[in-house]
Amino acid sequence: MRALIIGVGQCGTKIADLFSLVDFEALAVNTSRGDLDYLKHIPPERRILIGESLTGGKGVNANPLLGREAMRRDLPLVMRKVGSIIGYEDVDIFFLTFGFGGGTGAGGTPVLAEALKEEYPDSLVVAVGALPLKEEGIRPTINAAITIDKLSKIADSIIAIDNNKLKETGDDISRAYERINYTVVERIASLLALVDVPGEQTLDASDLKFVLKAFGSFATIGYSKAEANKVKSLSRLILKSFESEGLYLNANIESALYGLVAIHGPPELLKAKDIFEALDYLTNKIRGKQIFRGFYPDPREREVEVVTLLSGIYESDSIEEIILTAKEYARAFMNAKEEAETKKEELLKGLPDFDDVYPAPEDGDIRLEDVFNAIDKDVPDIKKLRRKS
Ligand SMILES: Nc1nc2c(ncn2[C@@H]2O[C@H](COP(=O)(O)OP(=O)(O)OP(=O)(O)O)[C@@H](O)[C@H]2O)c(=O)[nH]1
Ligand SMILES: [Mg+2]
Secondary structure, X not given: OOEEEEEEHHHHHHHHHHHHXXXXXXXXXXXXXXXXXXXXXXXXXXXXXXXXXXXXXXXXXXXXXXXXXXXXXHHHHHHHHHHHHHOOOOOOEEEEEEEOOOOHXXXXXXXXXXXXXXXXXXXXXXXXXXXXXXXXXXXXXXXXXXXXXXXXXXXXXXXXXEXXXXXXXXXXXXXXXXXXXXXXXXXXXXXXXXXXXXXXXXXXXXXXXHHHOXXXXXXXXXXXXXXXXXXXXXXXXXXXXXXXXXXXXXEOHHHOOEEEEEEEEOOOOOOHHHHHHHHHHHHXXXXXXXXXXXXXXXXXXXXXXXXXXXXXXXXXXXXXXXHXXXXXXXXXXXXXXXXXXXXXXXXXXXXXXXXXXXXOOOOOOOOHHHHHHHOOOOOHHHHHHHXXX
């Protein structure tokens, strides 16, 4: 199983940087030189500045049109770098990490996703994006809604992380960002780490690809963990990973097409009866009725860890709210614009043109004489010239 992580924009490159810390192959792409310099783990030769001729390396200030143009202009540079990292061995999944609300990530990610799909048709492109906070207001919300629309037509799945779910923890925002970035990486990394690994019943790359090849719909990763000696019911722990507090997106899990559950822990705890009870329940609950499973008994383990992936989700409060709010904002903006135009037209209506007020000039009306007289009298040469002619 080979994954390549490509971060776009500040949020995306910060997340990609953490993937690099835990030894994933990662690439950082941004319009801001300062933000690229700030990364800690991705080596400098894997940091690509795009759109320099457009922005001077200073970011695009939440304008996705500029983000899109920057990516278009420097796409050959980015694709060459991707090609040189990949070499001759296929990549199973490209994970594109970004923030839905900014300019570089929102504008650039769909352009890159499309190019990757075209160049690597056998690889999956999975978008992993952070949804803006409600308080961020009109621009990030509109950027997010339009980018959701675009990516849903290109990407295989969109793993959306709702930043609003973090606010509830009461951390200050940069700490909250750090924490969510860290846990997103932890979850995806633990899921990938369990693919193609020997176990009781194992998951392989094709299972994961099957689950994530879900026609541009949403996916979410759930997680639950407990100390082995405190687990009263493994079945309960598995179900907990699917509940709202385990997921990063408010989603109706019944609308999911596929699920995948990986359980890792001491062998005496991974009892078939408990596991099948929970998995049967989930299989019946989701619409697609397909749950892939992997069990990884490990005698050295003191904790039980459950990582779940739900995909093919079309019903999500988090997403609906963004789309509906964006439509409302856009409608309000367009109405305001129309109103301003009507007001302007009404106010200016009935004004005459110059022709209505002034007599039309006739030939000879404007006499050169007058023009020269108006010129500063301290310029005698010109006057002399005039008199001679
Ligand atoms: N989860 C998470 N969200 C973030 C983080 N940084 C920014 N965001 C969110 O991402 C959006 C802003 O995206 P950025 O990545 O900062 O913007 P950008 O893509 O670099 O684009 P420009 O700055 O406009 O050039 C906002 O909606 C933020 O809420 C982060 O570290 N973690
Ligand atoms: Mg930025």
